[in-house]
Amino acid sequence: MTLLWLRLAVLLYGIAALAVLPAALYDRPRWRHIAVPATIAAALFHFVSLTETLNAAHHRLPVETHELQSLLALILALAFLLVYARYRSVSLGIFVLPIAFLLATLAAFRPGEQTLSAPIRTGWIFLHIVFLLAAYAALVVSLLASLLYLIQERRLKRKSTGHGWLSPLDTPLETIDQIALKSLLFGLPCMTAGLLIGSVIAQQDYGAKYFTDPKILLTFGLWLAYIAMIFIRRASGLRGRRAVYLSSFVFLVVLFVWAANQFSAVHRFSIP
Amino acid sequence: MSQPTQHQPTQHQPTQHQPARRQTTSRLSIVSPASEAAASHASEGSLVLVGINHTTAPIEVRERLAIPLARLADATRTLAQQPGIREALVLSTCNRVEFITIQDRSQDRATGSATPNLLRFLHEYFAVSAATLEPHLYEFREREAVRHLFRVASSLDSMVVGEPQILGQVKESYSVARQVGAVSTALDPLLQRAFAVAKRVRTETQIGSSSVSIASVAVDLARKIFGSLHGKTVLIVGAGKMSDLAARHLIQQGATSILVTNRTHERAAQMAAQIANQIATQLASGPVASDTAAIACTTEVIPFDQIYAQAARADIVLTSTGSEQPIFLRSHGQSFLERRRNRPMFFIDIAVPRDVDPLMNQVEGCFVYDIDDLQQVAAAHLANRGRESAAAENIVTREVEIYLERLQSRDAVPAIVALQHSAEALRQSEIERTAAKLAAAAEPFTPAQLSAVEALTRSLTAKLLHPQLTALRKKSEE
Numbered sequence: 248m249t250l251l252w253l254r255l256a257v258l259l260y261g262i263a264a265l266a267v268l269p270a271a272l273y274d275r276p277r278w279r280h281i282a283v284p285a286t287i288a289a290a291l292f293h294f295v296s297l298t299e300t301l302n303a304a305h306h307r308l309p310v311e312t313h314e315l316q317s318l319l320a321l322i323l324a325l326a327f328l329l330v331y332a333r334y335r336s337v338s339l340g341i342f343v344l345p346i347a348f349l350l351a352t353l354a355a356f357r358p359g360e361q362t363l364s365a366p367i368r369t370g371w372i373f374l375h376i377v378f379l380l381a382a383y384a385a386l387v388v389s390l391l392a393s394l395l396y397l398i399q400e401r402r403l404k405r406k407s408t409g410h411g412w413l414s415p416l417d418t419p420l421e422t423i424d425q426i427a428l429k430s431l432l433f434g435l436p437c438m439t440a441g442l443l444i445g446s447v448i449a450q451q452d453y454g455a456k457y458f459t460d461p462k463i464l465l466t467f468g469l470w471l472a473y474i475a476m477i478f479i480r481r482a483s484g485l486r487g488r489r490a491v492y493l494s495s496f497v498f499l500v501v502l503f504v505w506a507a508n509q510f511s512a513v514h515r516f517s518i519p
Numbered sequence: 520m521s522q523p524t525q526h527q528p529t530q531h532q533p534t535q536h537q538p539a540r541r542q543t544t545s546r547l548s549i550v551s552p553a554s555e556a557a558a559s560h561a562s563e564g565s566l567v568l569v570g571i572n573h574t575t576a577p578i579e580v581r582e583r584l585a586i587p588l589a590r591l592a593d594a595t596r597t598l599a600q601q602p603g604i605r606e607a608l609v610l611s612t613c614n615r616v617e618f619i620t621i622q623d624r625s626q627d628r629a630t631g632s633a634t635p636n637l638l639r640f641l642h643e644y645f646a647v648s649a650a651t652l653e654p655h656l657y658e659f660r661e662r663e664a665v666r667h668l669f670r671v672a673s674s675l676d677s678m679v680v681g682e683p684q685i686l687g688q689v690k691e692s693y694s695v696a697r698q699v700g701a702v703s704t705a706l707d708p709l710l711q712r713a714f715a716v717a718k719r720v721r722t723e724t725q726i727g728s729s730s731v732s733i734a735s736v737a738v739d740l741a742r743k744i745f746g747s748l749h750g751k752t753v754l755i756v757g758a759g760k761m762s763d764l765a766a767r768h769l770i771q772q773g774a775t776s777i778l779v780t781n782r783t784h785e786r787a788a789q790m791a792a793q794i795a796n797q798i799a800t801q802l803a804s805g806p807v808a809s810d811t812a813a814i815a816c817t818t819e820v821i822p823f824d825q826i827y828a829q830a831a832r833a834d835i836v837l838t839s840t841g842s843e844q845p846i847f848l849r850s851h852g853q854s855f856l857e858r859r860r861n862r863p864m865f866f867i868d869i870a871v872p873r874d875v876d877p878l879m880n881q882v883e884g885c886f887v888y889d890i891d892d893l894q895q896v897a898a899a900h901l902a903n904r905g906r907e908s909a910a911a912e913n914i915v916t917r918e919v920e921i922y923l924e925r926l927q928s929r930d931a932v933p934a935i936v937a938l939q940h941s942a943e944a945l946r947q948s949e950i951e952r953t954a955a956k957l958a959a960a961a962e963p964f965t966p967a968q969l970s971a972v973e974a975l976t977r978s979l980t981a982k983l984l985h986p987q988l989t990a991l992r993k994k995s996e997e
Binding site: 274399400403404406415419420421422483484485486487488 | 740
C-alpha cells in the first residue's frame with residue numbers, strides 16, 4: 248500500500264514535469280493548471296507514503312538511501328510549490344520536477360531493505376537529517392535558479408520574437424536571481440542547525456574521534472563553502488555564468504559529502 | 520425582416536478607404552429569412568446596429584460623429600427618445616462610433632428599413648448630412664448585429680486586434696445607457712453576454728497576451744528583466760516623442776525616478792517638466808488602472824557631460840538622440856555593470872543611427888534592444904494575435920448561436936403559455952355552456968359527473984395541444 252501511494256506520487260510528478268514544459272517554455276499559462284495541482288497531489292501522496300514507510304520500519308527515521316532520496320524529492324517538490332506561491336513562477340519546475348520524479352522513482356521501484364544498526368535518539372537525529380536535507384535542497388534550488396537565470400539571460404539577449412521555444416521565460420531575471428539568493432539564505436541556517444545538532448549528538452555518543460572522519464570534515468568544508476558562496480554573491484552581486492560556476496562547485500562538494508557516506512566509518516546508521 | 524444592408528450602393532464613392540470598406544461589405548453576409556426570423560428579438564423588436572469605424576470612414580468623418588464621454592449620456596438619451604426606438608446604446612471611441620438600438624418592428628414594416636430613424640438622429644444631432652455619412656455607414660441586423668457586437672467587445676474588430684481598451688469602452692457606454700434608462704430587457708442581456716464572450720475570448724485565447732506597440736514591447740521587456748518596475752530608475756537620453764511615450768509607459772508601470780539628459784540643457788529641463796506635469800495630472804485624476812502606477816515619481820535633469828558618471832544609476836536607459844556616433848560603447852556597459860555590482864541594465868535604443876553600440880549586448884548583464892528589435896518583437900506579437908484571432912472567431916460564432924438559441928427559447932415561452940391559456944379558457948367556457956344547458960333542462964351535472972367531465976376535457980385538451988406545443992418548442996430550438 249505504501250509503495251502504491253509512492254508510485255501514484257511518481258505518476259503525478261511525471262505529469263507535472265511534462266505539463267510544466269509548455270507552461271514555462273512556450274508561454275502557455277493554462278498548463279499551470281495541470282502542473283501545480285498535480286505537484287500538490289503528488290506531494291500529498293508522497294508524504295503519506297513516506298510517513299507510512301518510516302513509521303513501519305525505522306521509528307520515523309529516514310536512514311536508508313532510498314528513503315533519503317524520497318525525502319529529498321519531497322522537499323524539492325515543496326520548494327517548487329513555495330516558489331510558485333511566492334513568485335507565481337513555474338519556470339523552476341523545468342528542472343525541479345524531473346529531479347523529484349527521478350528521485351521518487353528510485354525509491355518507488357527499488358525500495359531498500361536496510362534497518363537501523365543501533366538504537367539512536369530518534370527526535371534529534373530526525374531534525375539533523377531534515378535540516379541537512381533542506382540545506383541540500385536549497386542548494387540544488389539555488390543552482391537550478393542560477394541555470395534558469397542563464398537561460399533567461401540568453402533568451403533576452405537573443406531577442407527572439409513571438410511566443411514559443413526560445414522566447415523569454417515567464418519569470419523575470421531579477422526574480423530568478425532572488426530565488427537563487429534567498430534559497431541560499433534559507434539553506435544556511437538549516438545547514439548550521441543540522442550540523443550543530445549532529446555535532447552535539449556525536450560528541451556525546453562517540454567523542455572527539457568522530458570529528459576526524461573524512462565525511463564529517465567534508466561536511467564542515469561544505470558549510471564553509473556555503474558561507475563563502477553567500478558572501479561572494481552578496482558582495483559582488485554575482486550573477487549569470489559565474490554564479491552557475493560557483494553554485495556548481497558547491498554542488499559538487501555536496502555530491503562528495505553524499506558519496507562519502509558510503510566510505511565513512513562512523514557515520515553509518517543502517518545495515519542491510 | 521430586412522437583411523443587412525449598406526446604404527445606397529450607388530452612392531459609394533471610391534475613396535482611400537475603399538478596400539477596407541469592401542472587407543466590411545463581405546462581412547455583411549445575407550441572412551436567410553428563416554434564420555433571421557429565428558434570430559429576431561421578437562418580443563422586444565428589431566436589433567439594429569449602425570456605425571462607422573476606422574475601416575469604413577476616414578478620420579475627418581469619424582471626428583464629426585465622435586462623442587466625448589461628457590456628452591455620451593445626452594446622446595444616448597436623445598437617441599432612445601427617437602420615434603420607434605425602444606432601447607439604445609452609443610459606443611464612441613477614437614476608431615468607431617456605433618449606435619445599437621432595439622426598434623419597433625412596425626417601423627420595419629412601414630418603411631422597409633429601420634435605418635431612417637437613426638439617419639435622422641445622426642443628421643439632427645451631429646448636423647452632418649446623410650450624403651456625407653451614408654457612404655461610410657454600415658448596418659447590421661439581428662444575428663449579424665449580435666455577432667458584430669460580440670466581435671467588437673472581444674477586440675476582434677479593433678484596429679489593433681486584441682487591444683484591451685475596447686471592452687472598457689463598451690462597458691462605459693453600457694453604464695451610461697443604464698444610467699439614462701436607455702437599456703432594458705433586450706439590450707441588457709445582450710450586453711451582459713457580450714462582456715462574458717469578451718472575457719471568454721481573453722481567457723481561452725492569447726489574443727491580448729502580448730504587446731504590439733513599440734512602447735509597450737519595451738515595457739514588457741523591462742518587466743522580463745526586472746519584474747516589477749516599482750522603484751526603478753529610468754534615464755532618458757535625448758528628448759523625442761518616442762522617448763516621451765515610452766517614459767510615460769514606464770512611469771505608469773511604477774518607475775519612480777526619471778533622469779533626463781540632452782545636449783541642449785533647456786530641452787532636457789523642458790522634458791523633465793513635461794513628465795513632472797504628466798505625473799501631477801495622473802495623480803490629480805485619481806487612482807489609475809495600473810496597480811503599480813506612479814505614486815512618488817521624481818524627475819531630475821542631468822548635464823549631458825555627466826552622462827557616463829550618472830548612467831550607472833539607471834536600471835533602464837532610453838535613448839533617442841540624433842548623434843551620428845554611438846554614445847554608449849561596450850566599455851561603458853562594462854564600467855556601468857561594475858559600478859552597479861552586476862545589477863542588470865536595459866538599454867532601449869530608439870535612435871537612428873543607433874546610440875548604443877550593439878556589442879554592448881555581449882556584456883553580461885546589459886540588454887540592448889534597438890528600434891528594429893522592438894519592431895520585430897511587436898510584429899511577431901501581432902502575427903501571433905492574428906493566429907489567435909481565428910480561435911477567438913470560433914468562440915464568437917459559437918457564442919452567437921448559444922445566445923440566439925437562448926433568446927428563441929425565451930421567445931417561445933409566451934406563445935406556449937398563451938396557447939395553453941386560450942385552450943383552458945375555451946374548455947372552461949364549453950363546460951359552463953353545457954352545464955347551463957343541462958341546468959335549464961333540470962338535469963344538472965352531479966358533482967361526480969362534473970368531475971368526470973373536467974378530467975375528460977383536460978385530458979382531451981392536453982392531448983390535442985401536445986403536438987402543437989412540441990412543434991413550437993422544437994421550432995424554437997431549431
